Amino acid sequence: MSVLIYAENAGGKFKKSTFEAVSYAKAIAAQNNTNLIAISIGNVAADELAALGRYGAEKVLNVSNDKLKNFVNQAYASVIAEAAKANGADIVVLSNSFSGRGLAPRLGVKLQAGVADGAVALPEQNGGKFTVKKTAFSGKAFAVVELTSANKVIALTPNSYKVVEGGSAAQVEDFNVEAKASDFKEMIKDIVRSTDKVSLPDAEIVVSAGRGLKGPENWGMIEELADLLGAATACSKPVSDAGWRPHSEHVGQTGIAVSPNLYIAIGISGAIQHLAGVSSSKVIVVINKDAEAPFFKVADYGIVGDAFEVLPKLIAAVKEYKASA
């Protein structure tokens, strides 16, 4: 028995969500008194691979097949499943990222494994039962699921488990798998990044605005606040539907799900479909002129006020704080 973690990279670098998933997988390996093996697919430098040892991986399997340079759901799932079988891994962990959400069910089929996607806590293993707390109904609720199969796949919600450092460099080994033509029926031809700014799914802070901002010409204040805080910008669905902001910024049930440390919602009512994508944020701050806006019910901090008065004051206060820090 062992635990296998799929270490996802972006352009050859591991993301914070990967370090969280490795730390989480290490804790599961420790619970089960077994070792942790990582698998990386794509072109990642040897020292970057070995550095996964810092978060608990003892061995890193490196798959650098040219055909697998870009993410291909089916092919990546086949490689990870092969690695799990070859290393006797009965628990496979990955990040519940865009790629992870595609891989988890495929791995479930390939490994005949129960899947807990959107996990938010370490599994509980009592009296032979293996249960995992996970988000349910697009983040509107939590569910505790029991995985009864011998093999298990767990996809960890980003920002729900802390990064734990302490280990030493991992041993890196090449892992070669024959890539099957049938795994390449759908391929990513090109990746065009929408912006050079902070990536929304990975952002620690998100500044988000809704129809209360009245029009696209008022987004200067949102961008200024986001720049000052090193945050990503987001918006509600009607805002992107109206073309005020790109669809890549739309968060919620039908958009991107985010779980930053801080989510600032400005002029957004807090409809259930919006909350579905943001409710796992650690701290939620709401600015809305209507004290009855539903968003206040889930807010940690709220300001009842006109965004056009509150935001300039907030921006000035952040500038003042940064200047004095």
Ligand SMILES: Cc1cc2nc3c(=O)[nH]c(=O)nc-3n(C[C@H](O)[C@H](O)[C@H](O)COP(=O)(O)OP(=O)(O)OC[C@H]3O[C@@H](n4cnc5c(N)ncnc54)[C@H](O)[C@@H]3O)c2cc1C
């Ligand atoms: C199937 C389905 C899926 C959906 N998916 C999504 C989704 O993924 N994401 C999403 O966001 N929505 C989604 N929606 C739409 C959702 O139901 C809401 O209509 C939407 O979230 C409302 O957006 P909003 O809060 O920006 O606008 P509004 O509901 O118009 O709210 C604007 C808010 O701004 C406040 N306001 C106005 N002026 C000011 C001011 N000057 N200062 C401060 N506050 C002000 C108002 O008090 C109000 O609370 C979906 C709907 C359906 C039916």
